[in-house]
Amino acid sequence: MEMLSMSYFMNNLVEIPLIQPAIDYLLQIPVIGYIVALLLWKPLFALIFFPGLVTLLIVLLFIIWFERKLTARIQWRRGPLEIARPVGGIIQPLADGMRYFFQEVIVHRDAHRPYFLQFPILIFIPVLLPLVMIPAGTIVGIKTPYALPIAVAIISLIPVFVVAIGWASNSRFAYIGTVREAFMYFAYEVPFIISVISMILIYGTADLIEIVNKQAIPGIILNPVAAFVFFIAMVMATSRLPFEIPEADQEIAFGPFVEYSGIMFGLVMTIAYEKMYVMALLFSVLFLGGGNGFNIAILGDLSPTVWLFIKTMVIMVALSFLRSIYARIRLDQALKFSWSMMMKLSLLSLLIACIMVVV
Amino acid sequence: MEEITLDVPVSPPTEMFMPIPKKFLERAYQNDDYLVLVGPQHPGSGHMRIILRIKGDIIVEAIPDPGYVHRSMEKLAENRLYIQNIPLFERPAIMDTGNMTLGYVRAIEQALDIEVPERAKYIRMIVAELGRIGTHLYDAGILAVFLGHTTGFMWPFALREPIIEALTKISGTRITASYIIPGGVRRDVDLRTLEFIRKVTFVIERRLKSFERIFIKNPTVITRLRDVGILSKEEAIKYGVVGPFLRASGVEYDVRVVEPYEAYDSVNFDIPVADEGDSYSRFLVRVEEISQSFSIIRQAINELRKMKEGNILSDQLAEFEPSKSDVRGYFYRIFGDLILPRGEFTALTEASRGSLLYSIISDGESNVPYRVRIVTPGWYYLKGFMESLRGERVADLQAIYGSFGYFPPEADR
Numbered sequence: 226m227e228m229l230s231m232s233y234f235m236n237n238l239v240e241i242p243l244i245q246p247a248i249d250y251l252l253q254i255p256v257i258g259y260i261v262a263l264l265l266w267k268p269l270f271a272l273i274f275f276p277g278l279v280t281l282l283i284v285l286l287f288i289i290w291f292e293r294k295l296t297a298r299i300q301w302r303r304g305p306l307e308i309a310r311p312v313g314g315i316i317q318p319l320a321d322g323m324r325y326f327f328q329e330v331i332v333h334r335d336a337h338r339p340y341f342l343q344f345p346i347l348i349f350i351p352v353l354l355p356l357v358m359i360p361a362g363t364i365v366g367i368k369t370p371y372a373l374p375i376a377v378a379i380i381s382l383i384p385v386f387v388v389a390i391g392w393a394s395n396s397r398f399a400y401i402g403t404v405r406e407a408f409m410y411f412a413y414e415v416p417f418i419i420s421v422i423s424m425i426l427i428y429g430t431a432d433l434i435e436i437v438n439k440q441a442i443p444g445i446i447l448n449p450v451a452a453f454v455f456f457i458a459m460v461m462a463t464s465r466l467p468f469e470i471p472e473a474d475q476e477i478a479f480g481p482f483v484e485y486s487g488i489m490f491g492l493v494m495t496i497a498y499e500k501m502y503v504m505a506l507l508f509s510v511l512f513l514g515g516g517n518g519f520n521i522a523i524l525g526d527l528s529p530t531v532w533l534f535i536k537t538m539v540i541m542v543a544l545s546f547l548r549s550i551y552a553r554i555r556l557d558q559a560l561k562f563s564w565s566m567m568m569k570l571s572l573l574s575l576l577i578a579c580i581m582v583v584v
Numbered sequence: 585m586e587e588i589t590l591d592v593p594v595s596p597p598t599e600m601f602m603p604i605p606k607k608f609l610e611r612a613y614q615n616d617d618y619l620v621l622v623g624p625q626h627p628g629s630g631h632m633r634i635i636l637r638i639k640g641d642i643i644v645e646a647i648p649d650p651g652y653v654h655r656s657m658e659k660l661a662e663n664r665l666y667i668q669n670i671p672l673f674e675r676p677a678i679m680d681t682g683n684m685t686l687g688y689v690r691a692i693e694q695a696l697d698i699e700v701p702e703r704a705k706y707i708r709m710i711v712a713e714l715g716r717i718g719t720h721l722y723d724a725g726i727l728a729v730f731l732g733h734t735t736g737f738m739w740p741f742a743l744r745e746p747i748i749e750a751l752t753k754i755s756g757t758r759i760t761a762s763y764i765i766p767g768g769v770r771r772d773v774d775l776r777t778l779e780f781i782r783k784v785t786f787v788i789e790r791r792l793k794s795f796e797r798i799f800i801k802n803p804t805v806i807t808r809l810r811d812v813g814i815l816s817k818e819e820a821i822k823y824g825v826v827g828p829f830l831r832a833s834g835v836e837y838d839v840r841v842v843e844p845y846e847a848y849d850s851v852n853f854d855i856p857v858a859d860e861g862d863s864y865s866r867f868l869v870r871v872e873e874i875s876q877s878f879s880i881i882r883q884a885i886n887e888l889r890k891m892k893e894g895n896i897l898s899d900q901l902a903e904f905e906p907s908k909s910d911v912r913g914y915f916y917r918i919f920g921d922l923i924l925p926r927g928e929f930t931a932l933t934e935a936s937r938g939s940l941l942y943s944i945i946s947d948g949e950s951n952v953p954y955r956v957r958i959v960t961p962g963w964y965y966l967k968g969f970m971e972s973l974r975g976e977r978v979a980d981l982q983a984i985y986g987s988f989g990y991f992p993p994e995a996d997r
Binding site for chain 1: 731732733735736742982
């Protein structure tokens with residue numbers, strides 16, 4: 226029972242000088258103190274607050290609103306405005322989510338009912354699991370020397386679930402969308418993994434905490450080619466334009482997710498954004514130095530968290546910008562691009578890594 | 585080896601209405617082809633069904649199934665007065681009202697042998713060209729949204745707004761103005777309106793430059809459109825393609841030049857022609873036509889400035905109505921009981937999407953047409969559109985559709 230004793234958590238608490246007196250006071254109170262200690266225990270803090278659930282929710286709400294607003298501004302429109310007018314309609318995604326929640330979930334006759342309803346929920350496993358591997362300073366869910374391969378492996382599982390969703394939907398558009406998703410999956414996966422391997426070679430370790438510590442020079446300067454390949458793979462993996470091929474709504478009406486309605490559609494719609502968040506976190510850890518940045522003394526352990534968050538948001542904003550400037554390219558063109566151009570570039574990044582290791 | 589079976593509750597529909605001959609279905613089945621029915625409610629098809637026979641990802645054959653927005657314009661026209669048909673014939677292509685009415689009105693003028701005053705000719709030309717710019721912008725927007733480029737959709741639609749504003753200042757209505765009437769136009773245009781229209785051309789021209797950067801020269805757009813849906817010169821002529829799509833295949837044919845009407849012979853403009861005949865050149869030709877239209881409008885405005893205001897309705901109309909001094913009911917007294925002489929009168933117009941043919945047949949005694957035949961450009965190039973799909977990928981259907989700017993309400997009439 227030593228594992229559950231309060232002193233076990235007390236050894237490994239998140240220290241925030243800004244609100245330390247309040248925390249100290251709360252820790253004195255019997256039951257609340259235990260809960261506070263549990264929440265501030267670093268592994269659980271990583272899981273629940275950053276980079277885990279709470280931040281994920283905030284990011285989801287923000288990025289969906291921001292993408293719509295940015296696109297609207299570029300297109301001479303106003304974007305979401307009516308809900309919470311003083312703050313520019315920032316709670317629009319929340320309102321949409323509520324609407325989804327109260328809508329009927331229609332399961333059509335031809336669908337494979339159990340899988341059709343299970344997969345949108347099961348897909349959260351591969352989406353959320355990589356988050357515990359990603360370190361923000363000393364805050365990390367699971368410390369392991371194999372953090373990077375595990376995170377990449379779990380991220381690679383997401384398309385399998387999307388394919389399963391399309392299969393369970395059992396409709397023509399979902400079928401075509403699923404096949405397209407599978408094609409895209411193979412196309413970006415290989416260059417993506419090669420670029421990650423080249424970074425592992427450069428840092429000489431797969432432990433994300435050590436990778437962050439070793440980045441006196443950010444990885445994007447050490448190997449810009451790998452960063453570029455990773456970025457494009459990120460665009461492909463999250464089905465952003467110009468690679469919005471599996472979900473092309475003018476061609477196949479939202480692809481694998483065409484049959485979903487109500488809260489189930491709300492869930493599958495956010496998958497791409499969650500994937501984008503996870504991959505952007507990985508990008509900032511691998512190439513932008515993760516939580517590195519000058520220390521903000523008053524935030525204590527939260528200082529790297531803030532830096533990592535800012536870097537991730539910059540990546541996500543850059544990704545949402547793509548939507549308003551590119552058209553969708555064809556599947557065969559995307560495949561040709563990734564199997565020739567991206568493949569060459571990823572091999573080049575591997576070569577750069579080898580040279581750097583040898584020299 | 586053990587066979588793996590999955591117990592998935594799938595059974596193919598046994599009795600299903602197929603809008604195609606059974607023979608065709610069987611032939612496709614024997615050749616191991618897929619049949620894909622696109623439309624008529626599909627987000628990327630408009631109000632038309634396209635039946636695609638597909639081998640793998642390649643379109644072997646495309647059969648159109650138009651008629652979903654057929655409004656029997658020709659039959660309706662037989663029960664209306666000649667003047668009442670003008671608002672009716674604006675409806676096929678809502679953005680292109682100037683050209684649409686111009687053709688009909690010219691057929692009537694031809695029948696009555698009316699000479700239109702010079703000033704009215706120039707005003708009509710301005711209205712027609714504004715409509716042309718509006719339609720081309722509209723089609724560019726639809727093409728963009730087919731390619732998933734939402735900015736390319738929003739900008740042209742916003743750019744249409746100044747044009748509609750100009751049309752409002754000319755005629756008093758945003759879109760369906762019924763502005764062009766036999767013998768001239770309904771209202772005169774003053775100098776301030778002319779200045780406004782001139783400014784509008786410059787505003788749109790400037791904005792089009794940024795549109796060019798984000799959409800026309802966008803690498804992803806070029807990748808999607810270039811070498812897709814090619815119609816060679818011979819094919820384009822053979823399948824009777826018209827308008828900018830014919831010119832994109834290298835045929836230099838424009839009704840405005842070949843058989844000039846209105847004041848087109850007194851203004852200078854080029855006919856943009858491309859040789860490739862692919863989707864991208866079909867789009868570029870129309871983009872170039874927009875700038876030619878600007879030039880035509882500016883020249884017309886310069887001419888109009890020199891003219892005296894007021895002379896916008898033909899004097900010959902007075903023959904039908906002696907008391908011109910009484911303004912009230914003048915319009916109705918002239919046109920209310922208009923009877924065309926016996927015979928068939930045809931007018932060919934260059935509408936924004938191509939040649940537009942009106943043919944009025946009159947029996948010489950009733951005040952409604954005996955028969956009006958309209959052949960809209962959409963109907964002309966539907967065959968060429970379907971032929972250009974042959975051999976392309978399914979995903980290219982939307983790109984080719986957008987590059988033709990096919991507008992079902994116009995084709996179905």
